Amino acid sequence: MTPPPLFEIDALQVAVEDKQIVNGLSLTLRPGEVHAIMGPNGSGKSTLANALMGHPRYTVNGGDIRLAGESVIELAPDERARAGLFLAFQYPTDIPGVSMINFLRRAMTARRGEEIPVREFRQVLNQVLGRLQMDEQFVRRYVNDGFSGGEKKRAEILQLGLLQPLVAVMDETDSGLDIDALRIVSEGINTFHSDDNAILLITHYQRILRYVQPDHVHVLIDGRIVESGDASLAERLERGGYEPFMERTRERALSS
Amino acid sequence: MTTPASDAPVTRRSEYEYGFHDDVEALVKLPKGLSREVVNTISDIKEEPEWMRKLRLKALDHFNARPMPEWGGELGDIDFNDIHYYVRATDRDESDWDDVPDYIKDTYDKLGIPEAEKQGLLAGVGAQYDSEVVYHNIREDLEEKGVLFLGTDQALREYPELVREYFTTVIPPNDNKFAALNTAVWSGGSFIYVPPGVTVDIPLQAYFRINSEDMGQFERTLIIADEGAQVHYVEGCTAPIYSSDSLHSAVVEIVCKAGSNVRYTTIQNWSNNVYNLVTKRATAYQDAVMTWVDGNLGSKLTMKYPAVYLMEPGAHGEVLSIASAGQGQHQDAGAKIVHAAPNTTSVITSKSLSMDGGRSTYRGLLKVYDGADGCRSNVRCDALMLDEHSRSDTYPVMEIDEKRVDIGHEATVSKVGDEQLFYLMARGLSEGEATKMIVNGFVEPIIKSLPLEYAVEMNRLIELQMDGAIG
Numbered sequence: 001m002t003p004p005p006l007f008e009i010d011a012l013q014v015a016v017e018d019k020q021i022v023n024g025l026s027l028t029l030r031p032g033e034v035h036a037i038m039g040p041n042g043s044g045k046s047t048l049a050n051a052l053m054g055h056p057r058y059t060v061n062g063g064d065i066r067l068a069g070e071s072v073i074e075l076a077p078d079e080r081a082r083a084g085l086f087l088a089f090q091y092p093t094d095i096p097g098v099s100m101i102n103f104l105r106r107a108m109t110a111r112r113g114e115e116i117p118v119r120e121f122r123q124v125l126n127q128v129l130g131r132l133q134m135d136e137q138f139v140r141r142y143v144n145d146g147f148s149g150g151e152k153k154r155a156e157i158l159q160l161g162l163l164q165p166l167v168a169v170m171d172e173t174d175s176g177l178d179i180d181a182l183r184i185v186s187e188g189i190n191t192f193h194s195d196d197n198a199i200l201l202i203t204h205y206q207r208i209l210r211y212v213q214p215d216h217v218h219v220l221i222d223g224r225i226v227e228s229g230d231a232s233l234a235e236r237l238e239r240g241g242y243e244p245f246m247e248r249t250r251e252r253a254l255s256s
Numbered sequence: 257m258t259t260p261a262s263d264a265p266v267t268r269r270s271e272y273e274y275g276f277h278d279d280v281e282a283l284v285k286l287p288k289g290l291s292r293e294v295v296n297t298i299s300d301i302k303e304e305p306e307w308m309r310k311l312r313l314k315a316l317d318h319f320n321a322r323p324m325p326e327w328g329g330e331l332g333d334i335d336f337n338d339i340h341y342y343v344r345a346t347d348r349d350e351s352d353w354d355d356v357p358d359y360i361k362d363t364y365d366k367l368g369i370p371e372a373e374k375q376g377l378l379a380g381v382g383a384q385y386d387s388e389v390v391y392h393n394i395r396e397d398l399e400e401k402g403v404l405f406l407g408t409d410q411a412l413r414e415y416p417e418l419v420r421e422y423f424t425t426v427i428p429p430n431d432n433k434f435a436a437l438n439t440a441v442w443s444g445g446s447f448i449y450v451p452p453g454v455t456v457d458i459p460l461q462a463y464f465r466i467n468s469e470d471m472g473q474f475e476r477t478l479i480i481a482d483e484g485a486q487v488h489y490v491e492g493c494t495a496p497i498y499s500s501d502s503l504h505s506a507v508v509e510i511v512c513k514a515g516s517n518v519r520y521t522t523i524q525n526w527s528n529n530v531y532n533l534v535t536k537r538a539t540a541y542q543d544a545v546m547t548w549v550d551g552n553l554g555s556k557l558t559m560k561y562p563a564v565y566l567m568e569p570g571a572h573g574e575v576l577s578i579a580s581a582g583q584g585q586h587q588d589a590g591a592k593i594v595h596a597a598p599n600t601t602s603v604i605t606s607k608s609l610s611m612d613g614g615r616s617t618y619r620g621l622l623k624v625y626d627g628a629d630g631c632r633s634n635v636r637c638d639a640l641m642l643d644e645h646s647r648s649d650t651y652p653v654m655e656i657d658e659k660r661v662d663i664g665h666e667a668t669v670s671k672v673g674d675e676q677l678f679y680l681m682a683r684g685l686s687e688g689e690a691t692k693m694i695v696n697g698f699v700e701p702i703i704k705s706l707p708l709e710y711a712v713e714m715n716r717l718i719e720l721q722m723d724g725a726i727g
Binding site for chain 2: 053055056076077078081082086087089094095096097098102103106107110111142143151159163208212
């Protein structure tokens with residue numbers, strides 16, 4: 001029996017400053033699934049990721065987003081987060097003067113809707129830190145302030161592990177990581193993944209998909225999914241690049 | 257907290273919790289206006305020595321002769337003839353809290369002052385209500401070591417020579433128009449003397465309260481840290497909300513003798529109808545350390561630039577300043593450091609916030625005299641704006657007349673970033689919570705230099721102000 005969809009992107013259209021970037025994109029994630037959206041530069045990957053989370057700079061001018069059957073399109077980013085949506089940022093912003101530990105506790109309180117007892121928080125925190133091979137002192141630092149590229153990505157995965165969202169959108173989480181960091185981050189994602197949640201990996205390269213196995217792979221060109229398949233599609237992309245898909249898109253545009 | 261004082265609130269800062277006032281007839285209230293007669297009457301009431309009366313009258317002439325400053329904030333609405341220059345609620349300065357009149361006691365109870373003393377957080381407490389100090393007390397062991405902590409009027413009565421030796425030596429009567437005004441009509445304030453080598457281990461605190469309408473409060477504080485002495489003094493200020501404006505124009509003089517260490521912390525939370533025009537200056541001698549921690553959250557207009565004059569080699573001056581301006585407020589605050597001797601060092605750290613149409617200005621002067629070689633100074637001022645219609649200006653002036661110095665300067669002006677807000681909101685924090693978190697982070701470098709209970713209070717006040725601004 002197919003479980004009901006956990007996350008549905010339904011004919012989504014997104015514009016940035018009057019420029020249409022995402023053109024009627026539809027995608028359905030069921031519990032336990034990992035989907036990968038792969039696309040070249042400028043195909044709309046980051047726009048999609050930010051729009052899904054409700055970034056005010058991105059205007060949704062068509063379609064719907066549903067989380068566990070409920071539309072979230074009218075919700076502010078914090079309401080989406082509390083409902084169980086998570087975005088791992090490609091470029092996490094630094095917030096000087098705010099310690100990670102304070103931030104993490106507040107975020108967990110917001111996600112749960114109630115204060116988390118200190119002991120429990122400590123326990124969960126140390127567990128996830130250990131899994132990501134991060135030092136306990138790490139959480140004393142200011143949020144993303146002076147973090148290396150790898151530390152920023154690990155900090156995102158740390159948040160994923162703590163907040164336990166229903167749906168995690170990972171925006172180019174593999175970029176800027178060396179091979180060891182990529183492995184640790186991937187393990188963090190795999191540990192989080194369960195039959196109750198779903199993951200949407202947005203990526204340019206196939207390499208993270210060697211560690212996090214996708215059930216479905218989609219090719220994004222000009223803000224549309226032009227092809228969907230299983231994990232083998234990613235391998236095809238790795239060999240032949242995006243060019244054949246972009247070629248086809250151009251031809252279709254010419255003939256219409 | 258209690259009933260709002262005014263039926264015509266001058267501010268939307270509805271969360272201002274100290275806006276109540278006591279409805280009592282003052283014991284003495286001089287008629288409005290400023291004249292030689294008023295100055296003489298104040299001096300008569302206080303039964304002062306003749307030199308002080310002369311000094312007051314001379315200062316009045318300076319005040320009258322000087323034009324209003326045309327820089328800084330908008331001062332044109334101050335009507336010097338519409339102010340009571342002396343209001344006395346009670347005829348005594350008590351050292352036993354139980355003897356303080358009940359309605360004044362209630363006020364300070366509401367402000368939480370005796371509480372801190374009871375909890376042993378303070379080495380001594382002073383309280384000024386309108387023009388006069390109504391309560392002063394100091395821990396016995398400190399008194400036995402010769403530490404003096406009393407109202408400046410009382411000090412003038414009991415230690416006239418000590419007061420005379422230092423009074424106006426740091427800030428002369430003609431220093432500026434408002435210092436002249438204070439010198440002419442001063443009343444109240446704290447007098448502190450710490451003998452050589454004595455350390456006052458926990459803070460002395462004074463609490464200033466304006467109660468009467470159309471009132472001017474002109475306290476005069478004088479702190480002398482003798483050689484090797486250490487002391488931390490904390491002051492807090494509040495006032496009721498009235499529909500007309502009040503004037504607070506204090507003068508604070510501090511002498512840091514060789515090897516002494518003085519820290520002066522202000523948490524200024526006047527209601528938004530108070531003009532707060534204050535002159536604060538310290539002189540620091542050989543190897544002395546003087547630190548001003550200046551938090552400005554309230555008032556309609558504040559113009560205040562705590563100064564340290566580094567007079568002898570090895571002296572260190574530091575100003576940590578937080579200003580936060582909400583609707584209808586202008587915080588024109590900053591710092592002034594004068595390197596008048598070689599091998600002196602200084603640090604200025606300023607953080608200013610503006611929100612809800614408020615205006616924050618950093619105005620600073622760093623002066624290094626010719627011959628003061630080997631000086632080091634680091635100036636950092638950051639401004640954060642919470643919205644488009646608020647304003648922030650930075651005027652850092654440097655006058656460096658010596659080549660062999662090491663001066664660092666950094667200034668930033670930023671808005672609460674959309675990306676920062678989005679990041680925190682994407683983790684479930686509401687826009688208000690996210691903004692507060694960003695602001696807390698912004699002021700953190702200064703907050704963490706405060707004793708814990710003041711850090712908590714400062715954070716609370718900033719959050720309260722933001723509640724009004726961000727809803």
